[in-house]
Amino acid sequence: MAKRRKGRAINGILLLDKPYEMSSNHALQAVKRIYFAQKAGHTGALDPLATGMLPICLGEGTKFSQFLLDTDKTYQVTAKLGIRTTTSDADGEVVAEKNVDVSLVQLNEALDSFRGTTKQVPSMYSALKYQGKPLYKYARDGIEVPRESRDITVFNLDLLRFEGDEVDLDIHVSKGTYIRTIVDDLGELLGCGAHVANLRRSAVGNYPTDKMVTLAFIEDLLEQAKTQDIPPSELLDPLLLPMNTAVDGMPSVYVDDMSANFLRHGNPVQAANAPVEGAVQVYIGESAEDENREFIGVGFIDDGGLVAPKRIVVLPE
Secondary structure, three states: OOOOOOOEOOOEEEEEEEOOOOOHHHHHHHHHHHHOEOOEEEOOOOOOOEEEEEEEEEHHHHHHHHHHHOOOEEEEEEEEEOEEEOOOEOOOOEEEEOOOOOOHHHHHHHHHOOOEEEEEOOOOOOOOEEOOEEHHHHHHOOOOOOOOOEEEEEEEEEEEEEEOOEEEEEEEEOOOOOHHHHHHHHHHHHOOOEEEEEEEEEEEOOOOHHHOEEHHHHHHHHHHHHHHOOOOHHHHHHHOEOHHHHHOOOOEEEEOHHHHHHHHOOOOEOOOOOOOOOEEEEEEOOOOOOOOOEEEEEEEEOOOOOEEEEEEOOOOO
């Protein structure tokens, strides 16, 4: 007999405003505890020194976290010129200090070289793995390992402020882009060195900023529920976004109950108006206008033109 999972079978996505100096995993565990959720996962770690949007997937929502890992993100960053560190942020050891003699013209010319699609070599202090081990673990042991450069895209880069040795930027980037590396490369390009002094992630994909909540806020709701002697779910669950928001923008197909049952058992099905290839959102219903449509997961178009299951929501027992 299968062991019963501890916690609630609650499904959805919480947009957490991760606090400063807290690891993403600690933030995840705090949310899981507050919601008393059976399963939880985040969608791409933020450094402890960074704040901002960290989508937390609960329950069946964890099946769709990869799609948020693969989406673009927006950050506000303060770069401190004149000091280069081992980790390219304020937490690292200083490896070089130089006078800052940079004009606005020089800064704008340097920033322009980062716009568009370029190559980036990941930082040794990233979570990327080499031979099964995260790069940052090698870095902590003083070991440098080879890393391949990869394509990144900076969709938008705005200079917000340039005062003395500080530069504030708003930057919208593709998946897998390391802001610390951009700042470190900027410092080298300007000839004075630089590191990240402050970093905030303001957006993940198309998620609305005004839907972010702090850890303190949901902790207060939990205490409020206890004081009022009501189920915490009454106050906490309305903050969750639907699971399908993780795949916003993906083409949708609609199937009937019988086809949905086939998909849930691992079998491909035919769906009207399906695209010729790629991943699709799958709903039980007739169309996008169907108010009673039900999201059942993500499929993909197989070689026979059928919708095959990829990540399907499991029905509660």
